[in-house]
Amino acid sequence: MTRALIFAAVAAAANSAAAQQPTPSVCSAAAHHQFDFWVGEWSVTDQAAKQFAGVSHIESIYGGCVIRENWASDGFRGGSLNSYWAADKQWHQTWMDSAGAFRHFIGGLDSEGRMVMTAHQPDPSGIGKIRLIRLTFTRNADGTVRQYSDSSDDDGAHWKFRYDYLYRRL
Numbered sequence: 001m002t003r004a005l006i007f008a009a010v011a012a013a014a015n016s017a018a019a020q021q022p023t024p025s026v027c028s029a030a031a032h033h034q035f036d037f038w039v040g041e042w043s044v045t046d047q048a049a050k051q052f053a054g055v056s057h058i059e060s061i062y063g064g065c066v067i068r069e070n071w072a073s074d075g076f077r078g079g080s081l082n083s084y085w086a087a088d089k090q091w092h093q094t095w096m097d098s099a100g101a102f103r104h105f106i107g108g109l110d111s112e113g114r115m116v117m118t119a120h121q122p123d124p125s126g127i128g129k130i131r132l133i134r135l136t137f138t139r140n141a142d143g144t145v146r147q148y149s150d151s152s153d154d155d156g157a158h159w160k161f162r163y164d165y166l167y168r169r170l
Contacts, residue, residue, distance in 0.1 A: 027065035032084045034109050035067055035091060036060065037139040042167040047146075053165055071097075093117055093135070105135060114138045123153055132156055144168050 039058050046053040054073030061068050067082040078097030085092055093105040107117030115137040123129035132152040139145055149162040 025063040025065065027063060027084070029086075031086070031089070032064060034084065035082060035115055035137070038069075038115070038137060038145055038167075039067060040167075041170040042145070043170055044147075045166045045168070047164040047166050048161075053163075055170070056167065091115065091117060095119075103133060105133075107135075125153070129153065130155070133162070134159070 039060050042056045042058065044053045044056055045051065054071055054076075056072075057070045059068055060066070065083055069080040069082070071078045076098055078095065078099075078101070080093050080095040082091060082093045084090070089108070090106050091108050093103075095101065095103045095105065103119040103121060105117035105119045107115070110116050115135075117135050119133045121131045121133055123131040132155065134150050134152070136148045137145055138148070145167040147163075147165040147167065149164075150159040151162055152159050
């Protein structure tokens with residue numbers, strides 16, 4: 001009887017220790033961390049206007065599988081969920097904000113190491129037309145991150161400036 005109790009206690013302890021071991025994340029591959037350079041607490045400057053644009057809290061969540069952005073500026077809030085999908089080998093960003101916008105960007109690292117994602121949106125200037133909205137994130141040597149955005153109404157033949165933000169760590 002004593003042996004059975006000791007065996008049961010050892011087995012219970014082993015099961016408890018195994019249960020406490022962290023499970024390896026399915027998102028541990030390098031591709032899932034290509035956008036980690038954007039994670040942090042940021043003060044953001046509008047480079048074109050040379051003025052403060054807002055603050056952004058960007059964090060890695062869900063075992064490193066998702067990057068969540070929370071943006072705040074005067075009277076405006078927004079955010080995105082970003083993840084690498086192994087099935088299509090692309091990064092996906094879903095943006096929503098207090099103005100009612102919804103965008104789904106798709107892309108990845110380009111040959112220069114920039115994260116480039118594009119969304120296809122209905123163009124408000126015409127029924128059935130599509131507007132492309134592009135985001136380009138560049139990790140700078142000084143630790144800042146540039147987020148540049150432009151748009152195209154002619155399927156990418158010509159691009160128009162939208163904004164140019166510089167993220168500085170708080």
